[in-house]
Amino acid sequence: MLIRIHGGRVVDPTAGRDAVGEVWIEDGRVVAASDRAPDRTIDASGCVVMAGGVEVHSHIAGGNVVMSRLLLPELYASEAAPEGHPFAHAGGSAAWIGANYARMGYTLAVEPAMPPSNALATQLELADIPLLDRGALTVMGNDDHLLQLLRQREGKAAVRDLVALSVATSRGLGVKCINAGGASAFKDGMLKLSLDDEIPVYGLSTRRIMGALLDAVEEIGVPHPLHVHCNNLGIPGADDSFVATMEAAEGRRIHFAHAQFYGYGVADPENPLTGGFRSAAERITEAMEAHPNATFDVGQVAFGQTVTISLDILRQFAGRKGANPKKWILTAGDAEGGGVVPFLYKPRGPVSSLQWAIGLELMLLAKEPERTILTTDHPNGGPFTDYPRIIHFLMDKEERDREIASLHKVIAERSGLCAIEREYSFSEIAQLTRSGPAKLLGLTDRGHLREGARADVAIYRDDRNRTAMFARAKLVLKDGETIVEDGEVVAWRSGRTLELTVESDKAMVARSETYLQDRFGTGLQSFAVPDEAFPKPDVFAEVACRS
Numbered sequence: 001m002l003i004r005i006h007g008g009r010v011v012d013p014t015a016g017r018d019a020v021g022e023v024w025i026e027d028g029r030v031v032a033a034s035d036r037a038p039d040r041t042i043d044a045s046g047c048v049v050m051a052g053g054v055e056v057h058s059h060i061a062g063g064n065v066v067m068s069r070l071l072l073p074e075l076y077a078s079e080a081a082p083e084g085h086p087f088a089h090a091g092g093s094a095a096w097i098g099a100n101y102a103r104m105g106y107t108l109a110v111e112p113a114m115p116p117s118n119a120l121a122t123q124l125e126l127a128d129i130p131l132l133d134r135g136a137l138t139v140m141g142n143d144d145h146l147l148q149l150l151r152q153r154e155g156k157a158a159v160r161d162l163v164a165l166s167v168a169t170s171r172g173l174g175v176k177c178i179n180a181g182g183a184s185a186f187k188d189g190m191l192k193l194s195l196d197d198e199i200p201v202y203g204l205s206t207r208r209i210m211g212a213l214l215d216a217v218e219e220i221g222v223p224h225p226l227h228v229h230c231n232n233l234g235i236p237g238a239d240d241s242f243v244a245t246m247e248a249a250e251g252r253r254i255h256f257a258h259a260q261f262y263g264y265g266v267a268d269p270e271n272p273l274t275g276g277f278r279s280a281a282e283r284i285t286e287a288m289e290a291h292p293n294a295t296f297d298v299g300q301v302a303f304g305q306t307v308t309i310s311l312d313i314l315r316q317f318a319g320r321k322g323a324n325p326k327k328w329i330l331t332a333g334d335a336e337g338g339g340v341v342p343f344l345y346k347p348r349g350p351v352s353s354l355q356w357a358i359g360l361e362l363m364l365l366a367k368e369p370e371r372t373i374l375t376t377d378h379p380n381g382g383p384f385t386d387y388p389r390i391i392h393f394l395m396d397k398e399e400r401d402r403e404i405a406s407l408h409k410v411i412a413e414r415s416g417l418c419a420i421e422r423e424y425s426f427s428e429i430a431q432l433t434r435s436g437p438a439k440l441l442g443l444t445d446r447g448h449l450r451e452g453a454r455a456d457v458a459i460y461r462d463d464r465n466r467t468a469m470f471a472r473a474k475l476v477l478k479d480g481e482t483i484v485e486d487g488e489v490v491a492w493r494s495g496r497t498l499e500l501t502v503e504s505d506k507a508m509v510a511r512s513e514t515y516l517q518d519r520f521g522t523g524l525q526s527f528a529v530p531d532e533a534f535p536k537p538d539v540f541a542e543v544a545c546r547s
Contacts, residue, residue, distance in 0.1 A: 008044025105458025223442020258299025302382025313337025
């Protein structure tokens, strides 16, 4: 079918487009304008036309996500169950995730924390999310096998082969490390870990583990740079860890997760642990400018009840004291640890208000929005459904000031947000939510509307109320098929899960088989993600490594 979208303001910063124009689609792809009569014409007059949104960091599947649903079933608003999706009533269900992303014009979402030991369950949950394409990042950096290799000073090739095997076995799209070495250090009684602290038993440091993973990701040719969750998240002085980690990358590509939680400079140098924090957004922005191979997603805070879920056991163990309501789940597994801790971001509270301000400040100070990805680290900073409201604050200084006036005065005292006049343009929003994240994931046919792009298109009614505009798209096309009209899902379809095409070294396969049999009494097959486990065929789509 040949489709013509006409009359709308087409915004595609990758092509320098921001004007009324046309987009043509055929067979699920964007094509050049045609002389043939279209089979379908979409009138986008008065609307803004963008590529489908791309999410790089949202916790939407996996063991901790399941535990968070059990711990706080009341967290998410329920909705009427559509035909064929009887569990859509369940808070945070797969259908809820797919529908709410699609309504906002998003067409791809990535789960950023998939331990290889839990890969099959995570992939099954991802495959259950309708409407979107999905992917997951394989977590490494705390697993005994990798740490053994490093302790024994094995060469780069051995680490590369183990990383490649882990990605291939779990069917991941990239690699993430979370407070590398922290889970092991926690088991030996450490409650804080910095970049060069020695990790007991292994005699390693976060710097060395992360460096080995950075090298391995580059050697394999993983399109997405190593996705890094640094040490010391959420404490005064976390900005030191962020900047030190950036420098430790030594120019290699690196992506930082939820930078807002590291934008906390020490407020009182004489009492660094008890004097609170102030915004370090300016320092982080300057560091980003000095390191062009670095990117980050924001982890913006949204006010209200949420639940924090993370494999950072050191952070979650400390964070249990602030649990609201007072219940939590902590685990210290054989590789990663982690925890589920409910949290309430209070709009009149000084801490939450300052966190909210720092996230916006990071985005508004960024000179390159394409290296600054909008996330809430769902659900850690708040639900992804708050994106329209966050976009409104970025695009409208008056709206931002009205919100600031209702919050705690600490924003004026300890951040620079009030003085920022910048308002994002549509093109910059597209960089923040489309072209930037697609480029970051190495997905060359997404995040733009150039010829050959996947026909994932979002059409919004232009409305000064940006919250309303971006909350309910007028029309969303997925692979050229209409899935949302006037903010409601009209066609439930299945997307694909993106996996990286990576070969496994036979010697490492044999070595890992022996390791797993000796340690767990079962081999690699127990950690595999076979096609036969899925109720439908063709769940996965391959993404090539960089050449």
